[in-house]
Amino acid sequence: MRIGVFICHCGRNIAGVVDIKALVDRVSTLENVVYATNEMYLCSDPGQRKIQEVIKEFKLDRVVVAACSPKMHGATFARAIEEAGLNPYLIEIANIREQCSWVHQDLRKIATEKAFKLIKAAVAKVALAKPLEPVYVPLTRKVLIIGGGVAGIQAALDIANGGFEVYLVEKSPTIGGHMAQLDETFPTLDCSACILTPRMVEAARHPNIHLYTYAEVKQVEGVVGSYKVTIEQKPRYVDPEKCTGCGDCAEVCPVIVPNEFDQGLGGRKAIYIPFPQAVPAVYTIDLEHCLNTEKLIVCEQCYKACGPKAINYLMGPKEIEIEVGAIVLATGYDLWPIENLREYGGGEYPDVINGLEFERLLCSSGPTGGVVRRPSDGKIPKRVVFIQCAGSRDPKHGCAYCSKICCMYTAKHALLYKHAVPDGEAYVFFIDVRAAGKRYEEFVQRVMGTDGIKYLRGKVSKVFQRNDKLVVWGVDTLSGVAVEIEADMVVLALPIVPSQGTKELAQMLKAPTDEYGFLSEIHPKLRPVESSMMGIYLAGAVQAPKDIPDSVSQASAAASKVLSLFSNKQLALDPIKAEVDLEKCVGCGECAKVCPFGAITMKKRLDKKKRKYAEVNKALCQGCGCCMAACRKEAIQVEGFTLPQLRAQIYAILDAKPTKVEIKKKEGGNEDKTAIVKPR
Amino acid sequence: MAEKGKQTMEIAYFPGCTLKNTAKRLETSALGVAKLLGLDLRELPNWTCCGTCFSLAEDNLMKQVAPIRTLSRAASLGYSVITTLCSVCYNTLKQADLFVKSDPKRLKKINTFMEEEANYEGQIAVKHFLTLLDELGEEKIKEAVKHNLNGLKVGCYYGCLLLRPQSIAIDDCEQPQIMERLMKALGAEPVYFPYQVECCGSYHTAVHPEIVARRAYRILENARENGAEIVVTSCPLCYFNLKDRQKNIKEIYSGFKPMKVSYFTEIMADAFGLTKILENG
Amino acid sequence: MRLVLKKNDGLLKKIKAISGEDIYACYQCGMCSAGCPMGQEMDLLPNQVIRLLQIGAERQVLHCRTVWLCASCFTCTARCPKGVNLARLMEGVRLFLLRTQKEDHFSPQQMVKEPLPPIALIGALRKFTT
Ligand SMILES: Cc1cc2nc3c(=O)[nH]c(=O)nc-3n(C[C@H](O)[C@H](O)[C@H](O)COP(=O)(O)OP(=O)(O)OC[C@H]3O[C@@H](n4cnc5c(N)ncnc54)[C@H](O)[C@@H]3O)c2cc1C
Ligand code: SF4
Numbered sequence A: 001m002r003i004g005v006f007i008c009h010c011g012r013n014i015a016g017v018v019d020i021k022a023l024v025d026r027v028s029t030l031e032n033v034v035y036a037t038n039e040m041y042l043c044s045d046p047g048q049r050k051i052q053e054v055i056k057e058f059k060l061d062r063v064v065v066a067a068c069s070p071k072m073h074g075a076t077f078a079r080a081i082e083e084a085g086l087n088p089y090l091i092e093i094a095n096i097r098e099q100c101s102w103v104h105q106d107l108r109k110i111a112t113e114k115a116f117k118l119i120k121a122a123v124a125k126v127a128l129a130k131p132l133e134p135v136y137v138p139l140t141r142k143v144l145i146i147g148g149g150v151a152g153i154q155a156a157l158d159i160a161n162g163g164f165e166v167y168l169v170e171k172s173p174t175i176g177g178h179m180a181q182l183d184e185t186f187p188t189l190d191c192s193a194c195i196l197t198p199r200m201v202e203a204a205r206h207p208n209i210h211l212y213t214y215a216e217v218k219q220v221e222g223v224v225g226s227y228k229v230t231i232e233q234k235p236r237y238v239d240p241e242k243c244t245g246c247g248d249c250a251e252v253c254p255v256i257v258p259n260e261f262d263q264g265l266g267g268r269k270a271i272y273i274p275f276p277q278a279v280p281a282v283y284t285i286d287l288e289h290c291l292n293t294e295k296l297i298v299c300e301q302c303y304k305a306c307g308p309k310a311i312n313y314l315m316g317p318k319e320i321e322i323e324v325g326a327i328v329l330a331t332g333y334d335l336w337p338i339e340n341l342r343e344y345g346g347g348e349y350p351d352v353i354n355g356l357e358f359e360r361l362l363c364s365s366g367p368t369g370g371v372v373r374r375p376s377d378g379k380i381p382k383r384v385v386f387i388q389c390a391g392s393r394d395p396k397h398g399c400a401y402c403s404k405i406c407c408m409y410t411a412k413h414a415l416l417y418k419h420a421v422p423d424g425e426a427y428v429f430f431i432d433v434r435a436a437g438k439r440y441e442e443f444v445q446r447v448m449g450t451d452g453i454k455y456l457r458g459k460v461s462k463v464f465q466r467n468d469k470l471v472v473w474g475v476d477t478l479s480g481v482a483v484e485i486e487a488d489m490v491v492l493a494l495p496i497v498p499s500q501g502t503k504e505l506a507q508m509l510k511a512p513t514d515e516y517g518f519l520s521e522i523h524p525k526l527r528p529v530e531s532s533m534m535g536i537y538l539a540g541a542v543q544a545p546k547d548i549p550d551s552v553s554q555a556s557a558a559a560s561k562v563l564s565l566f567s568n569k570q571l572a573l574d575p576i577k578a579e580v581d582l583e584k585c586v587g588c589g590e591c592a593k594v595c596p597f598g599a600i601t602m603k604k605r606l607d608k609k610k611r612k613y614a615e616v617n618k619a620l621c622q623g624c625g626c627c628m629a630a631c632r633k634e635a636i637q638v639e640g641f642t643l644p645q646l647r648a649q650i651y652a653i654l655d656a657k658p659t660k661v662e663i664k665k666k667e668g669g670n671e672d673k674t675a676i677v678k679p680r
Numbered sequence B: 001m002a003e004k005g006k007q008t009m010e011i012a013y014f015p016g017c018t019l020k021n022t023a024k025r026l027e028t029s030a031l032g033v034a035k036l037l038g039l040d041l042r043e044l045p046n047w048t049c050c051g052t053c054f055s056l057a058e059d060n061l062m063k064q065v066a067p068i069r070t071l072s073r074a075a076s077l078g079y080s081v082i083t084t085l086c087s088v089c090y091n092t093l094k095q096a097d098l099f100v101k102s103d104p105k106r107l108k109k110i111n112t113f114m115e116e117e118a119n120y121e122g123q124i125a126v127k128h129f130l131t132l133l134d135e136l137g138e139e140k141i142k143e144a145v146k147h148n149l150n151g152l153k154v155g156c157y158y159g160c161l162l163l164r165p166q167s168i169a170i171d172d173c174e175q176p177q178i179m180e181r182l183m184k185a186l187g188a189e190p191v192y193f194p195y196q197v198e199c200c201g202s203y204h205t206a207v208h209p210e211i212v213a214r215r216a217y218r219i220l221e222n223a224r225e226n227g228a229e230i231v232v233t234s235c236p237l238c239y240f241n242l243k244d245r246q247k248n249i250k251e252i253y254s255g256f257k258p259m260k261v262s263y264f265t266e267i268m269a270d271a272f273g274l275t276k277i278l279e280n281g
Numbered sequence C: 001m002r003l004v005l006k007k008n009d010g011l012l013k014k015i016k017a018i019s020g021e022d023i024y025a026c027y028q029c030g031m032c033s034a035g036c037p038m039g040q041e042m043d044l045l046p047n048q049v050i051r052l053l054q055i056g057a058e059r060q061v062l063h064c065r066t067v068w069l070c071a072s073c074f075t076c077t078a079r080c081p082k083g084v085n086l087a088r089l090m091e092g093v094r095l096f097l098l099r100t101q102k103e104d105h106f107s108p109q110q111m112v113k114e115p116l117p118p119i120a121l122i123g124a125l126r127k128f129t130t
């Protein structure tokens, strides 16, 4: 065996604490080590080249690199030794930076000793390493996208245009998400529907996109490469093949309820289409409000009115099973409930509204036909107060983060309000104006310079009703005066929070979330669109508050990740996976019980006794090692981290050797194997 | 009623200085009401002033000795609940309790200070009388009503010390309902007025009566604008500021019309037909 | 007027020791000032008191009326998004002044001559005198 050890200075990061020269000297004396050296930056090109040269010159068959965390450069060094002709698993990284020099800055001697032990352990472990080959598993090159907002639509189109099949699942009756509700969009003020609806139609018509609206993902099994997904489609009670979208049914429906799409500011019938350009353009009966129940039919108005006979009261929910290789999460956001802000009378006063409600009031296809009218009495508000950070950046309300988009949409609201009500006054309360985006600052400056729009720096403490006015108590901290404004309407920029149901979805997919429930990315800077759960990608506001350009960029980024995954026919997985030794396996099944990924199944042997044995599905196995700990026979082991390797590591660190193995018969007959370790 | 009361728990009652002085009406009416409802309030023997105004100094535990001594005495007499009628006493006792309890070192230190008392372990629940009534339930109150208040429009004024800081609040600190529930049970019609949680100026009445008058003016006018015929409170200081300062209001705002102000317990006593008790003191 | 800022954390430390409050938690949103019932009577708004302390302009704070007008109503404390207990901070400044100046802010003689509820008297004495 010929092991080479390479110790990195990492500039002064390691060398400033650990005595490198002494370390090299001591390491050289270790068993099997034929060469030991040090380098300023091993991860640099010359550093890697040095490793490769030494491998060739000294005919090394294994390598130990003592440097930073393997999370940082493990892959870099593995690739380097592979290029030099070694199997990439015949390397061990001793982390002497994060686990040594950084945490023992003032303890040079002890740090040097610890570094030596870590290297010694790595040498002992790598001596037992075996060459490993990647595990190839089948890859279903189809993708599931959950959420049909602008992010989901964008990701779907990109992947579909790349030539792969897409299942787009949307829980409401139409795709489009919140963007469909917006009037005009900052900073260009282009009409939201005008730019979105062509995309919606394109998605629906795309031959590679299977669109499931009014549907939810019910179950997901499996891992990257092959997920089995169950989609539940709620009954619309209208046959989408027959419905022409004429709307004759809604004309005659006697039930009127608030329209969710208009934030409840307008009405719709029990049979409805959320908005005229909805995709698919199919009507839906909302059974909760329809006079009929699942058991009893008392009204047939719509059925009678429907020319193509599309209505079917007997439709039931449908389950669809699909198989995909990757999943994009794009379930977007909700606004934080306005009722949480009691000091502003949220939920109490009808004219204290949220931003999306204001969008609907501005929108020419909205409930007021684009005339801004206040909900309480339909009057045109002549003085509107906008309150930014109404709940955001507010740890007391459990929302410490900045919602990022509200500075911009509030500026937009103030301007569009002035366009709609030229003699009206707009007051904006802000703590900071965050306008870091292309042309954003220019837009905000334009708004601030508009006659009739006043920006006041400070927060509002209280809003209350006086006759038919809303009294706003605020402050302008720049001038140092507390102010009172008698307003006709108050618009709150509420926090953006993950949409309802996202938490459960993330749990089902085992995809981690942050403390607010937004999906977590694996690396905030370098891998911002991937979940740490391999095969799950993030697009749009599901990850953090985002405006449309950011949501779309991220959706395209997620799509490109999926496309690069799909560029292979098979999925090459790291071979760090459980392996069963059939000689030792007694078929007790403990491993299958503890496996969190369901990767182990118990099979029957073909011999006469038909004894059982464990079999590992390599695609499902994540190499966590739970089985290894559970197996009493040491019959199942994770490659690259086998028990002999781990023991060798421990003995090396403890400077000990197993001296005796006692086998006691315990009551009940279980063997209890105890390895006694004595210091030398 | 009285028989039933026997089964209920004895509750320590801490009057505080003002109830034995300018706010006698609050005490008499409350005790009458409590008796009728079967709440067994027992005045703590040899209580001392709570200190008024919870001391906000982090570095001076001495200021907590007065309120904690009261709690300690109640505890050593075997009580588990102490009640007060005055909002200021409530706030001081409750905040002091939370303050010393929140840090075991503090609790130990204050117990050392109060050598002569039994150790206080934080076992006493400080409850305002309004909370006791709320726990008793609407039905019990309704049963006791003899003269329904017939839609009397009442503005419930909470002021500060029942609601803030949040850690001691007896109800939602922006839109409380606890007094409203009580008034409804009496047959009155509570009116919401936004100033019900706004400060009256408190102890500034001793040095800046004009500031207090301005505050009181806004509060009373706001109650009136919203339809109140009478304003009720549980705090003797608010009561003084809203009622006795009306003469100062008149000096500043000549058009000001008097507004009725009363303790919530007086209204209860009226509704329960206990007016006699009140008159006799 | 241009204020010369110097390093002087002494006062801040003392006020912190008395009040237990971290003034740097405040991000100057002004909500305290927007809702302060005494705001109209004050020379500095509550958020300005913190601001001046934050930047080290303590003289202004020690000479302002504001801290004496604060009525410990806790409105700011209840609403501050950052959880700053401003009522405590105000008391911190008051106590610092009372303890160092050895002089009461109001003597009992300066109080109104009319029968007052004991809580008003004791309250005022506790806030304005040592
Ligand atoms: C008042 C306001 C004004 C705005 N104005 C602008 C503007 O002018 N310019 C701009 O750039 N941005 C603006 N935005 C931001 C914009 O709305 C977002 O950037 C954008 O909507 C994010 O898209 P998304 O697809 O990530 O999420 P969403 O639009 O929220 O879409 C998510 C979709 O997923 C669906 N879904 C949720 N859960 C599930 C589930 N479990 N299963 C299936 N489907 C599910 C939802 O029904 C929805 O269709 C504004 C936001 C607000 C609140
Ligand atoms: S984006 Fe602006 S308004 Fe919204 S939370 Fe952040 S700073 Fe406040």
Ligand code: SF4
Residues within 6 Å of the ligand: C025, C026, C027, C028, C029, C030, C031, C032, C033, C046, C047, C050, C076, C079, C080, C081, C082, C083, C084, C086
């Ligand atoms: S409310 Fe709190 S954070 Fe805002 S200025 Fe006042 S003390 Fe600072």
